[in-house]
Amino acid sequence: MIRFDDVSVQYEGTGRPTLSGVDLTVPEGELVLLVGPSGVGKSTLLGAVSGLVPHFTGGRLTGRVTVGGRDTRTHKPRELADLVGTVGQDPLSHFVTDTVEDELAYGMESLGLAQDVMRRRVEETLDLLGLAGLRDRPIATLSGGQQQRVAIGSVLTPHPRVLVLDEPTSALDPAAAEEVLAVLQRLVHDLGTTVLMAEHRLERVVQYADQVVLLPSPGAAPVMGPPADVMAVSPVHPPVVALGRLAGWDPLPLSVRDARRRASGMRASLAGERPGPVSGADGPRLPAEVVAAPRPAVRRGALARLFGRDPRESAVPEPVTDATTRIERLGVRRGRVEALRRVTLTVAPGETVALMGRNGAGKSTLLAALVGMVEPASGSVLVGGRTPHRTPPREMVRRVGLVPQEPRDLLYADTVAAECAAADADAGAAPGSCRALVSELLPGVPDDTHPRDLSEGQRLALALALVLTARPPLLLLDEPTRGLDYAAKARLVGVLRALAAEGHAIVLATHDVELAAELAHRVVILADGEVVADGPTAQVVVSSPAFAPQIAKVLAPQEWLTVTQVREALGGVA
Incomplete structure (x- = not known):
């Protein structure tokens, strides 16, 4: 359904390609999860599927991307709209109408669907995503998570054959995330929809993936395979995988259920031990420049x-x-x-x-x-x-x-360096204080990078550094x-x-x-x-099924919360 043939993407003003030599095939009717550290090009790869790269973002794309036989170099995003539904990281940039119901109907109106078909699909989507009580609400009055569900719903109503989702559960509470993922599974299993999804919260989604694509670093060739195989080598992985690595389990567990089945011995080893403190002063310290501010x-x-x-x-x-x-x-x-x-x-x-x-x-x-x-x-x-x-x-x-x-x-400001300089001046901090925090939170970002060219996660890390400079x-x-x-x-x-x-x-x-x-x-x-x-x-x-972390669910009723606590306790036992 989706094919990348020797695809490279390089944006103007950058010293190296964001994607380089990507060869990849996403079969029809599968949920494929795209993973990797922040800034490795996941959003660029997704944008190449929808045609946003390079038609909207600019930059130079070489090679060929085809979706359902259509070449994205010769088909602009509007010419792929009936085939590909896309939800980006920022739902606000997605909306074109004022109310929830109008937004769900807009995509179908653009495709000229009949009124009775539109009405039925809007009702189905309202029910699927738990939005019925919000149908008449202005979108501007919704919470970030509610807006995220509306954005997902607006691309579901036209029934595209391919869904491209960038961080679809990032703003959702655990229960809402489960509802959205259940809908995606139904689309894949019952309707044969192809879903390509990038997500950092792997604890929510990796167990549902048919295959995982790992982008290990900017410009590096992707690694594609079964979820357990890729998680064994991935630098990013959920807590249950980290627990499996710690215990030496093979194959690695991908879900809480898989881990609980294997954890009886670990629970016995931890009996009588007490978890260490959740937080304290034992973590990495603030950069010296910030402490001196x-x-x-x-x-x-x-x-x-x-x-x-x-x-x-x-x-x-x-x-x-x-x-x-x-x-x-x-x-x-x-x-x-x-x-x-x-x-x-x-x-x-x-x-x-x-x-x-x-x-x-x-x-x-x-x-x-x-x-x-x-x-x-x-x-x-x-x-x-x-x-x-x-x-x-x-x-x-x-x-x-x-x-x-x-x-x-x-x-x-126009650059990361200018943002940092302004933060230092506003805080009365020593020059370089903000930049030290940026380097701590966001290594490897050049000073001359424009904030708009950062990924959503990188922009967040920069904003955090600006505020933390003020202490x-x-x-x-x-x-x-x-x-x-x-x-x-x-x-x-x-x-x-x-x-x-x-x-x-x-x-x-x-x-x-x-x-x-x-x-x-x-x-x-x-x-x-x-x-x-x-x-x-x-x-x-x-005590909360919705808000318990994975380790708590695996080792319940013992009150362990993190892999770090377990590692320290097992080290003490040994």
């Missing part, structure tokens, strides 16, 4: 833009050390929707709290209330003794650093691992652990249960705007 700091050109303030407006830093956050019976309304109800929460200096819950549960709204972007309808919020929505933005940004779901909101007492992160591979996530965990050890308070809204297991002292679960669980990470997630 004065605190507080002001990222005028980034966070200030979220408050609607002129990025050029100056501000004089004031000493701020108190990161204590207190929320009492907080209520927030967004139009007709009661986004938060009676939320009470305290975050102490040095504490890392993970906010979890379904898409639309109110996690991002809670972060917005903490930074003063929304005004409470009831209750109170205090950050360092200040009420955020009543505090001038120039003072609030010295107390709170926010990394939003869309990293582009923090990026406005704010309270750090808020909204889906901080979206688009990050496992290595980048591990580096992020190390930096955040170091900040927490120095007394910074960290609140992160995430669907990444593995991140919460590695990093959070506490987990707070929201449902329909209310707190339904709040407690130590192990106690909350082990």
Whole structure:
């Protein structure tokens, strides 16, 4: 169905090809998973299938890509629309209408399908993706995960023969991700749809793949084969594979069920042992340039833009050390929707709290209330003794650093070097402080790279570095691992652990249960705007089928959360 013949892609201004000499065949009616570290060319390979590369992105493509017999060099994306459905990493760039139902119908209208066919397919897709209750909602009012489901639904309704998906579950809660993956399996198994998918959260998808394609490094030839064989050599792999490597299991497990069947001996070896701490000061330290930077700091050109303030407006830093956050019976309304109800929460200096819950549960709204972007309808919020929505933005940004779901909101310069220089100047930090953080989180990115040429995960890592340069007492992160591979996530965990050890308070809204297991002292679960669980990470997630990490499921009822904890305990036993 999809064939690459000696395909290379090189973008203007780059020193080497992003893809080089790719020979690859994706059979009809299979789900093929594309994996690899951030920045190796996964999105470029997917774009070559849909025709976006090079017709939309530019660059030079050599070789030949054919989809259903059509050559993408001579067929532009609109001439492939009836054959290929594409969902990119950013759902907002995908939408062309205002409401959910209109968006689901738009692709079929463009293809001239009959009204009765369109109506039936819209209803089927609303039910398949759990969107029936949102059909009349403006897309702009949806959460990031809800928008992701709408974007997926809009390419399902025309019934394409090929689906190309870039990080389709990255913004979805675990239950919604399972629903989407179940739909994709039905399309593959029952209708013979070909699915080519890139995904970093392999713990969610690898067990469903018929084949896996590994891009090990930029320009390297891809490795294609059965999932277990590729995972045995892949630098990126889910926790159950890491556990299998640790135990020497062959073949490697791909699912929790496979691992549980083999884990009885491991559970016996771990009996009587206690898991080590979830997080602490034992991770990688902050770069020396960042540790030496004065605190507080002001990222005028980034966070200030979220408050609607002129990025050029100056501000004089004031000493701020108190990161204590207190929320009492907080209520927030967004139009007709009661986004938060009676939320009470305290975050102490040095504490890392993970906010979890379904898409639309109110996690991002809670972060917005903490930074003063929304005004409470009831209750109170205090950050360092200040009420955020009543505090001038120039003072609030010295107390709170926010990394939003869309990293582009923090990026406005033409190069990575210019972004870093602006961050250093705004923070009053030593030159090179931000760049040191970028190198820690995102190795190998040249200074002259334009932020728009970075992958979604790379842009997120850059935005994180910009905010972390300021070392704010309270750090808020909204889906901080979206688009990050496992290595980048591990580096992020190390930096955040170091900040927490120095007394910074960290609140992160995430669907990444593995991140919460590695990093959070506490987990707070929201449902329909209310707190339904709040407690130590192990106690909350082990008892939750939806939010338990893979290792907890494999070794339950023992309270192990990560492979690192297991490795340390087994080393002690030996």
